Amino acid sequence: MTIAPREYDFVAARRRLEAKPKAAGPKLVSLEAAAALVKDGDHVAIGGCLYSRTPLALVWALLRRRPRRLTFSRNLMCYEGEWGMVAGAVDKLVTSWMGIGLPWGLSRIQREFVEGGRVEFEEWSHLGLGLRYRAAAMGVPFLPSLTMLGSGLMDVGGSKTVECPYTGERLHAVPALFPDVAIIHVQRADRLGNCQIDGYPHMDGDIARAASTVLVTAEEIVSEDEIRLHGDRTVIPGFAVDALAHAPYGSYPHECYGAYDSEPEHFTTYVEGIQQRGAAGVADYLERYVYAPGSHADYLALFGQDRLTRAVERGRMLTT
C-alpha cells in the first residue's frame, strides 16, 4: 500500500488553501525564484502530457537546486522522470506510463531504477490518475469510477471500492491526490497569473486546483485587457497561482501547442546516450544541458536559433 493519508486528506488540504492569501496581486517572479518554492520532500505534480507542454524550464530550474526526496507525479511520464531519478532528486514516481514513445523503446532508466528497487514506482491507469487530481480539484476525498476494477492496478496504490448508497453497485473509490506543488507551462498569462491554454488542456486545470502551491511559466506575458477579451480561454484563475515566470520556449524541446513542435531527433540523441552508457548517459546530459548553462536562455542557446525557428514553423503548420 503506497498511498499516504496526506494525499487524500481533503480537510487538511482545504485548511492549507484557506490559510493562503488570495490577493489579486502581481505574481511575476524569476524562473529561479519560482523553482525555489519547492521544498525537499515535496510531491510535485507535473503539467502537460508526455512531450507536450511539459514545464521543462521549471524542471530545469528545480533540478539545478539539487533537491532531494521529491515525488514526481504525471499522467504520462517522459524523460523528466529519468532526470529526477538519475539526479538523485526523486524517491518516488506516480504515473500511468513511462517512456518517450514507441520509436524510442522501453525506458532503460525506469527499468534500472525500478527493477533494482531504487525508487518507488506507483502505477495508475491514465483515467485513474486523472480522477485522483480531479477529486482533489473538487475538494473531495475520492471519486467513484468504473475504471481499474478487477485489475492488478487496484493493489498497487491500495485502492478501495465503495458500495453505491443508491444502486448498491460496487465502484472504485479513486482516492484524491493533493500534491504539494503543481508546475505548469501555458501559452499566455497576465501578470496576475490568469493563465490561458491553447489546444489540448491535458490535466493542468485540475492539478492547479489540487495543489497547495502552483508555479506557472508562460510563453508570453500579456496585458490584463487581452486576458479579459478572451476570458473563456482562461483555464487557471490568477488566485490559484503562487508564482508566474516568463519563459519563452518553456517546454522546448518538447512541444507547445501552436507555438512550436517537439524535437524527436534530440530525443533520439538522448536515448542513444543511454543505450551507450546507461544512467551515465543521462548524468552527462544533465551536466551539459541542466547544470552548465547559467540561465534558461543559455540552455536554449545550446540548441541554436535555427532549430528554434524551424520548430516554430512546424508548430504553426500543424495548427493551421
Added chain:
Amino acid sequence: MSATANELLAVMGARELRDNTTVFTGVGAPMMASVLAQRSHAPGLTMMVEGGVIGPMWKPGELPISTNEMRAAYRAQALPGITDAFLLAQRGFFDVGFIGGAQIDCHGNLNTSAIGGYARPKVRLPGSGGANDIISLCREVMILTVHEKRRFTERVDFVTSPGYLEGGDARRRHGLLFGGVSRVVTTLGIFGFENESRRLQLLALHPGCTLDQVRDNTGFEVLVSPNLTTTKPPTEEELGILRMLDPRRQFIG
C-alpha cells in the same frame, strides 16, 4: 503487393470497424486501422484519441507518434482534455475501444506492467497508460497484436488491463458492468471468445497461415470455432491507402 505485419493488422483491424460508429483508439496499429477504415468503408467513423482529441483528420505523412501531440490533434472537432475524454468512455459514448499488443492470456487479460514479480520485476514495462481505461469502459474492445509465443501465455504475470479475468462472469463480479473484449486480431488470425468459459477461440486464419502455426505460437490450448474461416487478403486499395498515409513507413514497417 505483400503486406508487412503492421499492414496486415491494420487491414484486418479496419475491417472490424463499422461506419457511423465511435472508436477510442490507441497509437500504432490501432490508429492505422482506424484511419484506414475512415478512408475506406467507414467515412462516418469518429475517432477519439487518448490525449483528449475528438474527430481529428490526420495529415498523410504527419501521423502522430504519441496520442498527445499536435499531429494527433490535427483538425480535431473537440479537445476536451484527457480526464474528460475517458469520462466520455465511462458514460458509454464509445462503441469500440482499439488497443495494441502486449502479453496476453487465454482470457484476453493484458500485461503492459511487469514481467516477473510486480514489486521487483525482471523486466519493468511502461505501464497501463489508457489501456486499462479503454478495456474497462468501452462497449466492445478489440486488441491488435503480433502473434508470438512469448506474448500468448496461459496466465499473464500481472493484469494491467482486464479481459475476462478468470473467465466466465468474472468481469461482472469485479464490478465491470459494461463491455468486454470481442476480438483479438493477430498476425495469424482472428479470435473471439467462447461464450461460457470466455477463453480465446480462433474464428479465422489469415491467408497462408495454418492452425499448426497458431498452436506453435500460442502458450495455451487453442480453441477452434467449428466454423473456422479464412480472411480475404489485404487488397491493393487497402495497402495503397496505408502507404499514402505513411509514406516514410514509420508505422506500417
